[in-house]
Amino acid sequence: MRVLLAALGLALAASSAHAAPSDVGGLAGAIDNAAQAASLQSAALPPAQGSYVFTNVATGQTLSYARDGNHIVPSDGPATPVQVLKYGESVPWVRLQIGDKDKCLSAQWGDSFNLAGVMYSCAVDSGGEVTRAGNTLEPTKQWWLMVPVSDYTGDASTSTHVLLVAQAHSVATREKANRSFSRRRSLHSSSSPAFARVKRGDSNVDVTPVAEPRQAWSVRAAEFQAAEAKRIEEEKLALEAEARKAAERATAARKSNGASSTASGAASHTAALASTAPAPSVNEVVPSPSSTVEAAVDPVSLVKVDTAVDDGVEDVTPAEEVYDTDSSVKLNVGKSASSGAYFIIPVDHLIDMQTLALTGHEITSFRAQSTALDLWDPEDEYQHWLVESV
Structure with missing residues (x-):
């Protein structure tokens, strides 16, 4: 089918009272995080599909969604059940659907790293289906790893295939969307959104927009392949x-x-x-790039990205073969953790940037309150989440 690429807005730098470490992520694509990414993926053991309440260990607050304002934050108020939906039998990823308006927790970009878990229209579905044909959100932004805190040992793994392919697809999606944006920039307002990291419960933060365009991705599928x-x-x-x-x-x-x-x-x-x-x-590890721009087979939507530079229309053709994980690697699919605390790790940029995790802090982004991501620290209880079935 043919998909019209929507123009994308600019994402700006973050100024923060609860400041993230200065080295969080660095520039996108500048860090080789393959070993840790593979280790976390092999250790991921999500609960069975169903509805859960997410409680932050450090604060005792529960994840809560406010439809009015599109806020998703840890709160002392009523918890909002989170639907944990698995990718399928091949990869231990989950999407986290919240509320009754088809909204999913998505990794939000801000300058040079993902800075928050925000509410966004669901663009992916269990089994790899794309739910909205016109949605240009990179699929990796709505997939997460749930890693049991008590069971994570940091064991080494070399299974980076699925992460490489997924990230390559997101790169191709972003590059094509940026080309579409450059042709439509006159349609955009000159006003800029702002981000500000805030401490839990602190609503008096000075939000100062910084007029700096989003950094271009430096990572390329060909570099992964080499x-x-x-x-x-x-x-x-x-x-x-x-x-x-x-x-x-x-x-x-x-x-x-x-x-x-x-x-x-x-x-x-x-x-x-x-x-x-x-x-x-x-070819057994990652697909080969095309002769013009890096093309990638997406393990999430299982489609081929059309690499032709056109007027913003994208051809999408179903792939002929389904991804299969390395037989030598035992991923925790088909099993479920019974209880306990989890790290909630965004899949997006996991392989080429430092690992991030969902925290118990709030962050203001695009006039909404969201849940902050921060540099992953296994000992930080603000990054531990109890998941209880409801």
């Missing part, structure tokens, strides 16, 4: 080197101890298998 191809080649060479050493040790042992021919044959067979094993192709 890095992943290099990693695969390095792993292949390391395996071959280890096999050669094993063969050499076996040969030395045979000469000195008169090892049996059976042991010698086994060592030779191991070396032969290692030397002839084909390396995984780059």
Whole structure:
């Protein structure tokens, strides 16, 4: 189908009373966070699909949505049930739908990093469907990881495939939307929205707009592909080197101890298998870019991004093959955590920026009160959320 790309507004710098660390995120795409991203994704264990109340451990406040003003903040008032809806059987992501107006918690950009969880019309659905054909929001902004606090050990993982593909799609979506915006800038007001980080319960904050346009993304799908191809080649060479050493040790042992021919044959067979094993192709890790602009297959919506520069109309064609996770990686899909506290981690930019987490603080953005994101700190109880079924 053909999708009309809407023009996007400018996102501005954040001034804050509850200031985020100066190094939060840095410029988009400037940080290699693949190892931590893969570790968090492999540890994600969301609760069963259903309705839950989210309570911040540090404040005891519950997440509450006010339709009048589109506010979503930790509050001492009545809690708003949150619908936890899973992506599916392949990836342990969830979307968090709140209220009865088809609104989803979305990562809000502000200057050079995502700064808040805000309410936005749902653009994604369980199973990867896009709910609004004309919505140009990057799908990664409405997917979250729910990682049990007590169970997270920081174990290493190398499964970055799905994150690479998702981020590449968001890059392509953003670049095309920016091109559309440049053709329509005359339609936009010169007034600028403002952001301000505030302490919980502090409504007397000075919000000062900063007239600085949003930084362009520096990350590119091709860079991910090159890095992943290099990693695969390095792993292949390391395996071959280890096999050669094993063969050499076996040969030395045979000469000195008169090892049996059976042991010698086994060592030779191991070396032969290692030397002839084909390396995984780059195409198995991430899709190849087009000849003009990086195209990416989105594991969320499973569509191909049309890379043609046109008058703002996008062709979307269903992909022919469905993404499958690496068989060697055991993601926590199909299971559910029973209870306890969670880190709530935005998927957007998780692989190429420092990890962020939903906090118990408020932030003012676009004249609405929202829930602040901050640099992930496992020991910070403001980033721990109790999730109770209702």
